[in-house]
Amino acid sequence: MKLWGGRFESGPSEIFERFSNSLDFDRRLLDADVRGSQAFARALEQVGILTAAERAQIVDAFDAILADSRSPAFYEGAHDEDVHTLVIRKLKEEAGAVADKIHTGRSRNEQVSLDLRLWLREECDDLRALLCGVMGRLLGLAEMYPAALIPGYTHMRRAQAVLWPHYLLAYFEMFARDWERFGDARRRIDLSPLGSGALAGSGFPFDREAIAVDLGFGGITRNSMDVSADRDFALDFLYACSVTMLHLSRLAEDWILYSSEEFGWLSLGDDVTSGSSLMPQKKNPDSLELIRGKSGRVIGCLTSLLVTMKGLPLTYNRDMQEDKMPIFDAGDQLAGSLAMMSAVIDSARLNPARPAAAAEESWVVATDLAEALARAGTPFHQAHQIVGRFVLQSVRAGRKPADWTAEEMQAFAPEFTRECAALLRPEQGLKSRELPGGTGRLAVAQAVAAAKLRLGEMIV
Numbered sequence: 001m002k003l004w005g006g007r008f009e010s011g012p013s014e015i016f017e018r019f020s021n022s023l024d025f026d027r028r029l030l031d032a033d034v035r036g037s038q039a040f041a042r043a044l045e046q047v048g049i050l051t052a053a054e055r056a057q058i059v060d061a062f063d064a065i066l067a068d069s070r071s072p073a074f075y076e077g078a079h080d081e082d083v084h085t086l087v088i089r090k091l092k093e094e095a096g097a098v099a100d101k102i103h104t105g106r107s108r109n110e111q112v113s114l115d116l117r118l119w120l121r122e123e124c125d126d127l128r129a130l131l132c133g134v135m136g137r138l139l140g141l142a143e144m145y146p147a148a149l150i151p152g153y154t155h156m157r158r159a160q161a162v163l164w165p166h167y168l169l170a171y172f173e174m175f176a177r178d179w180e181r182f183g184d185a186r187r188r189i190d191l192s193p194l195g196s197g198a199l200a201g202s203g204f205p206f207d208r209e210a211i212a213v214d215l216g217f218g219g220i221t222r223n224s225m226d227v228s229a230d231r232d233f234a235l236d237f238l239y240a241c242s243v244t245m246l247h248l249s250r251l252a253e254d255w256i257l258y259s260s261e262e263f264g265w266l267s268l269g270d271d272v273t274s275g276s277s278l279m280p281q282k283k284n285p286d287s288l289e290l291i292r293g294k295s296g297r298v299i300g301c302l303t304s305l306l307v308t309m310k311g312l313p314l315t316y317n318r319d320m321q322e323d324k325m326p327i328f329d330a331g332d333q334l335a336g337s338l339a340m341m342s343a344v345i346d347s348a349r350l351n352p353a354r355p356a357a358a359a360e361e362s363w364v365v366a367t368d369l370a371e372a373l374a375r376a377g378t379p380f381h382q383a384h385q386i387v388g389r390f391v392l393q394s395v396r397a398g399r400k401p402a403d404w405t406a407e408e409m410q411a412f413a414p415e416f417t418r419e420c421a422a423l424l425r426p427e428q429g430l431k432s433r434e435l436p437g438g439t440g441r442l443a444v445a446q447a448v449a450a451a452k453l454r455l456g457e458m459i460v
Helices: 014-020 023-046 052-069 083-101 108-144 164-189 208-214 224-229 232-258 286-309 318-347 353-361 366-375 380-397 406-412 418-424 426-432 441-459
Strands: 149-154 157-163
Touching (some): 023 052, 023 208, 083 108, 108 164, 108 318, 108 441, 149 353, 149 426, 157 353, 157 426, 164 232, 164 441, 232 318, 353 426, 366 380, 366 418, 380 406, 418 426
Antiparallel strands (some): 149 157
16 A cells, blocks of 8 residues: 555556665664554544544554564565555554544654654664673773783884773773763654654644653654754764774774784684684684774765765655665664674783783883973973983894893983883883873772763663
């Protein structure tokens, strides 16, 4: 059946039917469509279109449709244009002629917006829960190695020493922002469009606020034309998905490197790695590589909808049907990637000796030395030059920081005090970085404790 047709002398061609039908992907909206239609039936009763008995008959029929939809047989032989047409056909089979009243004063334009908002609202909640799982596991891994020292990098060159928990907290902050970003998107999603009609507002005096309350929305949309044309809320969701995947991809890239033989910092469990069909010795980080790869796919979903929407005149255009596949795919890929990353974190084990040795044999202490000179009164630019020459001579001579004595340092530059020699050990420099957000041991311990409290509030 179709929800239109009186104006046409003949029906659509077979090729147009195949080209335009969307049931194979928008069927995921069935639960949302039914819940929205049940609320609309109650609204129709309030404006006198349905009697109490008719409303009860329709609502009960929708309950039966929801129950039947759990069976794969529900969709067998379905050739409906979209999920909305399918639901209406099923309603007529269940409720009879009264089903013809359900679309009174309602447009498919607002119906699609409603269904997407209901679906996305739940998807945001589910993804936030998965993000909490990743963040909790990062904190657990941080607490496993509270004193582990690693080199921090800029330009993929060893830069300064940091604590392992400080490094993991950087990703905790990224994912915490993602959690907030999905909350921001959810707030814009959480507006009821029902009562907007096709673009001019409904011709029936619906209580839009009451409908919003019925469906658990935080408010109503403000402009009927905007409702018909709007997919900003979907773009917000896709942007949040894309940034989260970006963060997952960066973590994956780090750990692909850190678990390689060249680094040897991390070991990954057999349950999240795979082997080679030819080389028996291989243990490949395929789980992380797939996360890294799927980030491009999700970012492509955002780009797809941006390009679809960029040239559309107000209000609704059929192009907007192309919103659902990128929305569904982005949500699916992100959910899978978050679950996969949780499993990877559970399996990961740090070999603290390797990153500690990398820090000790390199010149990550150089900034600590320059700052010590500055604290003692040497202008920082001069201190920078002194330490730079000191590092240059050491590199030329093949000497590591631990190879120098206090006397040799003072002979190189009188600005070096005996106390500067202690800073040749990377862990000493941490003591000057106890400000909030720094990598000092106390600052990091406090940051981990605060992060645990914040995570508890997110989970609630």
